[in-house]
Amino acid sequence: MADVAVIGAQWGDEGKGKIVDWLSARADVVVRFQGGHNAGHTLVIDGKTYKLSLLPSGVVRKGCVGVIGSGVVVDPFALLAEIERVRAQGVEITPKNLMIAENASLILPIHQELDQMRETSNDGVKIGTTKRGIGPTYEDKTGRRALRLVDLADPKTLPAKIDNLLGHHNALRRGLGGADVDAEALLKTLLEIAPKATAFARPVWRELDRARKEGKRILFEGAQGVLLDVDHGTYPYVTSSNTVAGQAATGSGLGPRAIGYVLGIVKAYTTRVGEGPFPTELDDETGRRLGERGREFGTVTGRQRRCGWFDAALVRQSLKIAGVDGIALTKLDVLDGMKELKVCVGYRIGGEDFDYLPASAGDQAAAEPVYETMKGWAGSTEKARSWAELPAEAVKYVRRIEELIETPVALVSTSPERDDVILMRDPFQD
Numbered sequence: 001m002a003d004v005a006v007i008g009a010q011w012g013d014e015g016k017g018k019i020v021d022w023l024s025a026r027a028d029v030v031v032r033f034q035g036g037h038n039a040g041h042t043l044v045i046d047g048k049t050y051k052l053s054l055l056p057s058g059v060v061r062k063g064c065v066g067v068i069g070s071g072v073v074v075d076p077f078a079l080l081a082e083i084e085r086v087r088a089q090g091v092e093i094t095p096k097n098l099m100i101a102e103n104a105s106l107i108l109p110i111h112q113e114l115d116q117m118r119e120t121s122n123d124g125v126k127i128g129t130t131k132r133g134i135g136p137t138y139e140d141k142t143g144r145r146a147l148r149l150v151d152l153a154d155p156k157t158l159p160a161k162i163d164n165l166l167g168h169h170n171a172l173r174r175g176l177g178g179a180d181v182d183a184e185a186l187l188k189t190l191l192e193i194a195p196k197a198t199a200f201a202r203p204v205w206r207e208l209d210r211a212r213k214e215g216k217r218i219l220f221e222g223a224q225g226v227l228l229d230v231d232h233g234t235y236p237y238v239t240s241s242n243t244v245a246g247q248a249a250t251g252s253g254l255g256p257r258a259i260g261y262v263l264g265i266v267k268a269y270t271t272r273v274g275e276g277p278f279p280t281e282l283d284d285e286t287g288r289r290l291g292e293r294g295r296e297f298g299t300v301t302g303r304q305r306r307c308g309w310f311d312a313a314l315v316r317q318s319l320k321i322a323g324v325d326g327i328a329l330t331k332l333d334v335l336d337g338m339k340e341l342k343v344c345v346g347y348r349i350g351g352e353d354f355d356y357l358p359a360s361a362g363d364q365a366a367a368e369p370v371y372e373t374m375k376g377w378a379g380s381t382e383k384a385r386s387w388a389e390l391p392a393e394a395v396k397y398v399r400r401i402e403e404l405i406e407t408p409v410a411l412v413s414t415s416p417e418r419d420d421v422i423l424m425r426d427p428f429q430d
């Protein structure tokens, strides 16, 4: 039985949360392995909506254990607030069904402030981040000065670690015209929340190793998407972590063989939040219609998502880079009633044809999409749960996408509700 990693194959918000929630019926453990509370994963279960940012989508399902791996950056304040919010919706969260890697790096208020200062300053490239402090925390992690969850449990060594961290940050803050942060005050705030946050701390690698030995099924839940990957995405307009499937091994503490099947989540059109190139973007009535029908507003920041046609060239590239075995095609219902649909099959850049998006930021900005036009469908795909319920043109659209991206469609999603899914191949059985 293969363990399954779910990753986004576009610029995030593909519907990972819904699919992970659906698949979690077949899993015992759901593991987040990168990103932080920049993610916003929406689950709709019997009409009730759950919005998760840091918590693995599995926590909502009784009997499923949620794990936050060391590849995730954890804001302990946001974590505790989210736990309270989700508990208020009737979900039980205890150290029995939620574990956080003791070696996960911590997002602190200084990181969030730095993210905000950079995004609002007129100097440098504006990325359009979620301003959650994600980038600055990964910088500190790689710079070997980050605080980690386990540090909160050791009040003796914590002051020196804070001094070391603030030595770096206060110099930076002064340069940006900000005020110094007081080490004593930060220590006090951290010690206040330490008992609650460290209650979930565990050697996650060991827990996962044990789960595997016991034959439990593990589902890895990616955040963001391949096009936001710090290596492979549309750099510099990316997030600060690796979002590809290989990160599921690194960010959880299991070897690469733990991942048997990689499921890419792909939206039937394209969206993006924040700045950066987007060749198939539609700044017209069709784009607005996609945004309205698809309710394309960010879960985390409430920002309007940019919308455009399906980009098969870019998705093919993402799937190959991430090593995807099959995809879940989501939000097919949003395309219901459109007369015609365009699919991007390549680009023209400076008079030359490309079947992939080159890495140069200049080329990416200049890329003109080459489209193939398909007939839309008059009927409805909404809430369909079998292939037979789909109008013939919708079937053709899915089949053509499958051909262009050179990857099989394992699932199709037809509404936000948990069970509105067409299952074609079970990723856990493949």
Ligand code: GDP
Pocket (backbone or CB within 6 Å): 008, 012, 013, 014, 015, 016, 017, 018, 039, 040, 041, 042, 043, 044, 294, 295, 299, 330, 331, 332, 333, 334, 413, 414, 415, 416
């Ligand atoms: P994630 O970040 O990849 O988990 O995706 P988000 O939750 O941020 O955004 C996806 C949005 O689309 C959410 O509001 C979901 O409830 C919704 N959604 C997911 N699948 C479908 C679908 O098949 N059809 C429709 N109409 N909405 C969907």
Ligand code: IMO
Pocket (backbone or CB within 6 Å): 008, 011, 012, 013, 014, 038, 039, 040, 041, 127, 128, 129, 130, 131, 132, 133, 134, 135, 222, 223, 224, 225, 228, 237, 238, 239, 240, 273, 274, 275
């Ligand atoms: P989920 O998991 C969509 C985008 C931000 C910005 C860039 C960098 O819900 O799919 P960051 O705060 O990470 O430094 O911002 O990445 N971004 C997302 N876009 N979905 C997400 O997560 C995102 N997380 C970050 O908008 O462009």
Ligand code: MG
Pocket (backbone or CB within 6 Å): 012, 013, 014, 039, 040, 041, 042, 299
């Ligand atoms: Mg999202």
